[in-house]
Amino acid sequence: MHVTESGSAPIGVPARIRLDVAYDGTNFSGWAVQPGRRTVAGELTVALEKVFQTVTGLTVAGRTDAGVHATGQVCHFDVPAQLWAERGVALGRRLAGLLPQDVRVMRAVEVPREFDARFSALWRRYEYRVTDAEYGANPLRRLDTLAWQRKLDLGALNVAAAGLTGEHDFVAFCRRKEFATTIREVTEISWRRDPQDILIATVQADAFCQQMVRSLVGAMLAVGEGRREAGWPASLLKRAERATDVPVVAAHGLTLVAVGYPEQGDYAARAEGTRKLRTRRD
Known part of the structure; x- marks a missing residue:
């Protein structure tokens, strides 16, 4: 240790x-x-x-x-x-x-x-677990897995996810804070289904604003169950305010799984760059 x-x-x-x-x-x-x-x-x-x-x-x-x-x-x-x-x-x-x-x-x-857990970070990665099994969540995983009552289409989820990567203003998916930016760079959004019928969303970005991942997942689930067209989540990126029609899924399905950092000698440079970025955009 x-x-x-x-x-x-x-x-x-x-x-x-x-x-x-x-x-x-x-x-x-x-x-x-x-x-x-x-x-x-x-x-x-x-x-x-x-x-x-x-x-x-x-x-x-x-x-x-x-x-x-x-x-x-x-x-x-x-x-x-x-x-x-x-x-x-x-x-x-x-x-x-x-x-x-x-x-x-x-x-x-x-x-x-020079290491700073917040400002030296290059990215954060979350996973969201949801099951569409007819019996709901496994009792041993009920505290970290959302039970969904309708069947979900894995292909549709990934099509919806593809339109959300890149640097955008994610205000439609965020709880806005005064004097804070909602511009983020999402480097990965993808879905996979494991053998236990758990659908797992992986979402990675330089940083996240409050409720952003849960809102993104909620929008994609609407596509996965067939209620929305595949391009709907990406279309929300054009909005200039919080989208009230985006469901925010329950917190218990979300887990922070990893944080990435630069090589040891680059801690200070990364932290300085992040602080300047946050000053400009936050």
């Missing part, structure tokens, strides 16, 4: 630690700390402070909404280098004992100070 990617931090300089985190989002009010609510960041902060007493700058790659899961979430925090040297070796074991069973830290690694 205790790994050093770039050597120990110089004396007096805090160590920056990357955590790879998995969680079942069912009983969480999302990632971000909220007073009076159970959140992933809240549970993680409490556990880390029990180990190190002081941690600062907990930053996440993607702030998942309430009910959304993760198998490949990434975050970072800073801790005094001496405390990391003394206590980092047993961090995995200690956190396993301190965290609730629906949150796990899969890996902890010291990274260069």
